[in-house]
Amino acid sequence: MLLVGCLRQGLAVAADLGLDLGWLTDAAWAYVSDSVWEPLIPATGQGPAYHLATAADALVELLSTLACRQHENRERTADRLAALAATGLLPADLHEMAIYYLAKAQRDLGRTEASRDGMQLVADGNGRLASAARRGLAHLARLAGDFPTTLATAQNLGWEGRHQRVLGDLWWLQGEPARAAAAYLAGRLEAEQHGKAGEAAHNQALLALAVAFIDPDQADDELDLAEQLLANLVCEDEASQSLRPPRARSWGRIGRTPVVRVRGGGSGRVSMAGMVCFRRGDRSRLIYSFRVHRGRKGEPKGFTWQDYRGLIVRAHNQLKGPIVLVWDNLRTHLMPQMKDFIAANEDWLTVFHFPSYAPDLNPQEGIWSLVKRAIGNLAAANLDHLATAVKRSLKQTQYRPHLIDGCLIGTGLTLTS
Numbered sequence: 001m002l003l004v005g006c007l008r009q010g011l012a013v014a015a016d017l018g019l020d021l022g023w024l025t026d027a028a029w030a031y032v033s034d035s036v037w038e039p040l041i042p043a044t045g046q047g048p049a050y051h052l053a054t055a056a057d058a059l060v061e062l063l064s065t066l067a068c069r070q071h072e073n074r075e076r077t078a079d080r081l082a083a084l085a086a087t088g089l090l091p092a093d094l095h096e097m098a099i100y101y102l103a104k105a106q107r108d109l110g111r112t113e114a115s116r117d118g119m120q121l122v123a124d125g126n127g128r129l130a131s132a133a134r135r136g137l138a139h140l141a142r143l144a145g146d147f148p149t150t151l152a153t154a155q156n157l158g159w160e161g162r163h164q165r166v167l168g169d170l171w172w173l174q175g176e177p178a179r180a181a182a183a184y185l186a187g188r189l190e191a192e193q194h195g196k197a198g199e200a201a202h203n204q205a206l207l208a209l210a211v212a213f214i215d216p217d218q219a220d221d222e223l224d225l226a227e228q229l230l231a232n233l234v235c236e237d238e239a240s241q242s243l244r245p246p247r248a249r250s251w252g253r254i255g256r257t258p259v260v261r262v263r264g265g266g267s268g269r270v271s272m273a274g275m276v277c278f279r280r281g282d283r284s285r286l287i288y289s290f291r292v293h294r295g296r297k298g299e300p301k302g303f304t305w306q307d308y309r310g311l312i313v314r315a316h317n318q319l320k321g322p323i324v325l326v327w328d329n330l331r332t333h334l335m336p337q338m339k340d341f342i343a344a345n346e347d348w349l350t351v352f353h354f355p356s357y358a359p360d361l362n363p364q365e366g367i368w369s370l371v372k373r374a375i376g377n378l379a380a381a382n383l384d385h386l387a388t389a390v391k392r393s394l395k396q397t398q399y400r401p402h403l404i405d406g407c408l409i410g411t412g413l414t415l416t417s
Helices: 002-017 023-033 055-068 074-087 092-108 112-125 130-143 147-154 163-173 177-193 197-214 216-230 305-319 336-344 364-374 383-398 401-410
Strands: 232-242 269-278 285-293 323-327 349-353
Touching: 002 023, 002 055, 023 055, 023 092, 055 074, 055 092, 074 092, 092 112, 092 130, 112 130, 130 147, 130 163, 147 163, 163 177, 163 197, 177 197, 197 216, 232 305, 232 364, 269 305, 269 364, 269 383, 269 401, 285 305, 285 383, 285 401, 305 323, 305 336, 364 383, 364 401
Parallel strands: 232 323, 323 349
Antiparallel strands: 232 269, 269 285
């Protein structure tokens, strides 16, 4: 979120004063490489169709288009990127970014020739996206059934282009599982050598599939290793907040204690359940659920075991891999129905419990501290106002994986502990 704030302020100043992009170029690459995708407000405030007059305007349009491309039609994305590239306002390396993502959009639209031309232009430029463009060229050749070209391209990708996995995919499609397995094994070892845990896990999963066809007896061992590499560590906890806000530091006149008058009455509250998710090689995630309790007769006062079951299933669907869940000894967690659910899904769900009275070991507690800090001294008008503030804080934390990592560091634990 700090990165997004700096980009918004810096781009607004650069657009107003006609300044060169300078450090904003590196910030834009960080925004894209970290997959932040928090929307940027156009500097002119006129939306994506406004007139592009400066490099700052063009960069805002580029980043806004990339942030929205998952939610709008690929035709619309391609049109915006093509119009942006035609302006010539962006410096060379950022122009390359626009051409690369335009080529990806054209590939999705079936415009193979245009996509190949764009990918080739980026690959020939030997810039930051050159290895990704060469991988894109190999993918396009494979889609066209041009195996010799695909093979020649894949062999020149280098480890940055994940060439071993691309080669494995080629041999697999040619009905050569032994060659595919050898490529996937080389890819895993190469990824481990360069500290790319996510790539190593991906290669290992594909290796297990290939080995199942050539040596079924060894397949179980390969699958076990793939499961270890792909498993997600998930820590869960609950919290609640009433209309009486947490106390926080504030400014005040000398000698006068600041007083915040709030609605402290009533039995309503906002209940939250959250999961921080970690996997080696991937960005950390936060998955949460919350509900507003208004103190009505017969209304549940907390989360039920069905709510926790739904949260676990949602985490499994989003993380797309096995889960190692660690949570406390809350009575709801120990109910027979929850135990039956865990036993029925033991193929992807493994559960451990934190020691009693050990909140300092749970990184999710750090997330609650961030929420309480964000709503400190909040004079909420009603429960809906409070719920909006809580949701905004949790949503902002989702876009800040470094904060989630900091919560893990605060416990003194690591993923290898």
